[in-house]
Amino acid sequence: MRAKLYRFMAGRYGVDELSRLMLWVVLALFVLSMIFRWGIFSIIAYALIIYMYFRIFSKNIAKRREENLRYLDFRYNAGKKVRAKKERFAQRKYYRFFSCPTCGQTVRVPKGHGKICITCPKCRGEFIKKV
Ligand SMILES: [Zn+2]
Known part of the structure; x- marks a missing residue:
């Protein structure tokens, strides 16, 4: 079973930071859809799940890596202000x-x-x- 999975994942992109973020967003959307009972949240969550699996199983590794880098850049720049505030507070x-x-x-x-x-x-x- 394990060998089968390895063979299946060979040459595919796999999990990265962006797909981990998507997973958290999906969980948050499902919780929101349960609280507010708005179908739109679960529709978006299902769409995100599909996109997440598409990225994980994708064979276009260069493109997926580029998307992940863009996300990491964004995360780093968004954190700059928070780090500066922390520094000031210290x-x-x-x-x-x-x-x-x-x-x-x-x-x-x-x-x-x-x-x-x-x-x-x-x-x-x-x-x-x-x-
Ligand atoms: Zn000045």
């Missing part, structure tokens, strides 16, 4: 963060210096803040 004890009134650049300033003139590293604009 540094809140020693630094204050301001956004430049001219260009909007975020400027990090060490705390405990009273009222100071801050020079933006991007546009060289100056503004006064209490830190």
Whole structure:
């Protein structure tokens, strides 16, 4: 049985991060369809299942890999903001963060210096803040 499965999957794409995400979305859609009793959720979920299996059993590996890379890129870029927020939160004890009134650049300033003139590293604009 196992050997049969190996033979069947030879040359096929298999499971990747994108299909794992699809599986979670499918589960979420089924839960939503049970809560709200809207058929559209389960229709979308079934369509996603079909697409997910199509990707897993696909022999066009290059194309599937490209789709997965696009998804990973998107995930990385979406996480950038969250990581920056976390970083700021971790540094809140020693630094204050301001956004430049001219260009909007975020400027990090060490705390405990009273009222100071801050020079933006991007546009060289100056503004006064209490830190
Ligand atoms: Zn600026």
